[in-house]
Amino acid sequence: EVQLVESGGGLVQPGGSLRLSCAASGFTLSDYWMAWVRQAPGKGLEWVAHIQRDGSDKNYMDSVKGRFTISRDNARNSLFLQMNNLRAEDTAIYYCARDDWLDVWGQGTSVTVSS
Amino acid sequence: DVVMTQSPLSLSVTLGQSASISCRSSQSLLASDGNTYLYWFQQRPGQSPRRLLYKVSNRESGVPDRFSGSGSGTDFTLKIIRVEAADVGVYYCMQGTHWPPYTFGQGTKLEIK
Numbered sequence: 001e002v003q004l005v006e007s008g009g010g011l012v013q014p015g016g017s018l019r020l021s022c023a024a025s026g027f028t029l030s031d032y033w034m035a036w037v038r039q040a041p042g043k044g045l046e047w048v049a050h051i052q053r054d055g056s057d058k059n060y061m062d063s064v065k066g067r068f069t070i071s072r073d074n075a076r077n078s079l080f081l082q083m084n085n086l087r088a089e090d091t092a093i094y095y096c097a098r099d100d101w102l103d104v105w106g107q108g109t110s111v112t113v114s115s
Numbered sequence: 116d117v118v119m120t121q122s123p124l125s126l127s128v129t130l131g132q133s134a135s136i137s138c139r140s141s142q143s144l145l146a147s148d149g150n151t152y153l154y155w156f157q158q159r160p161g162q163s164p165r166r167l168l169y170k171v172s173n174r175e176s177g178v179p180d181r182f183s184g185s186g187s188g189t190d191f192t193l194k195i196i197r198v199e200a201a202d203v204g205v206y207y208c209m210q211g212t213h214w215p216p217y218t219f220g221q222g223t224k225l226e227i228k
Contacts, residue, residue: 035217037164045156045164045207047217059215095163101154101211103175105163 002026002104004096009109016086020109022079022096030054030074033099036081038092039108046092049081050099063089086113117142117213121206121220127228128198136223138191138208145188145212152211155184155193158222159204167206168193195225203227 008020020036035050049060049070058070069082079096091113098104118141128134144151155168166175171191172184181196195202208220 044205044222045158045209045219047215047219050215061216101152101166101169102156102164102209102217103166103169105165107163 002098004098004104004106006094006096006106006109009094009111011112011114012086013115014087014113016113017082017084018086018111020081020083020094020096020111022081022106024077024079024096024098027098029072029077029079034070034072034079035097035099035102036070036079037095037097037102037105038090038111039095040089040092043092048094051079083111086111088113116216117144117210117218119208119210119218119220121208121223123223124221125224125226127226129228130199131197134195134198134202134225136193136206136208136225138186138193138220140189140191140210142213143188144191144210150212151187153184153186153191154209154211155182156207156209156219157202157204158207159201162204164207198225198227200227 003025005023036048051058051070067085071080093108095108096106120139122137144153153171156164157167158164168184183194205222205224207222
């Protein structure tokens with residue numbers, strides 16, 4: 001069964017950092033681009049970033065450029081999102097998704113940025 | 116960035132009736148390779164999003180044929196016939212032609228009347 005499981009969310013103060021992880025199973029991670037998508041409370045979906053199969057190409061939404069870094073470890077079947085200098089507006093559920101045009105999603109991990 | 120505009124933003128439908136959701140893009144979604152990268156997602160209450168349709172009209176495995184997609188260029192439609200209670204949730208369109216970024220519509224909330 002194809003599955004994505006996120007972890008690493010939590011409560012962090014503004015300016016703080018968090019590292020999200022996504023464990024992939026049931027498929028070969030290195031065959032796919034992978035993405036992070038977020039959803040603020042009561043709001044819609046927002047694509048955050050994605051990364052090429054071997055990690056050589058990455059793209060980010062404008063508001064997270066320079067603060068977030070997407071990475072992957074294909075040998076460990078894992079995707080990561082390092083989030084630095086967090087702001088209140090980054091508060092959201094963060095979903096890991098297989099980027100065959102977002103065909104498979106995880107259950108999400110909640111990030112709250114608040115003092 | 117391409118702006119995706121859905122209408123209506125909420126929809127109340129009687130069980131067994133049909134529902135239709137419109138999605139319009141600010142630019143044509145026809146790509147140079149001849150494909151149109153327009154997708155529909157369903158998010159049931161308390162759940163993660165799930166992709167229903169890809170490239171305008173192709174249903175994912177396990178998606179009932181009550182769901183259908185149509186359209187071209189900048190205008191697209193998701194139609195649900197014989198609406199069931201399990202269809203309650205929020206529906207999003209998303210474009211993947213002009214990336215980055217992928218962009219989503221605002222979402223349309225479907226409820227049962």
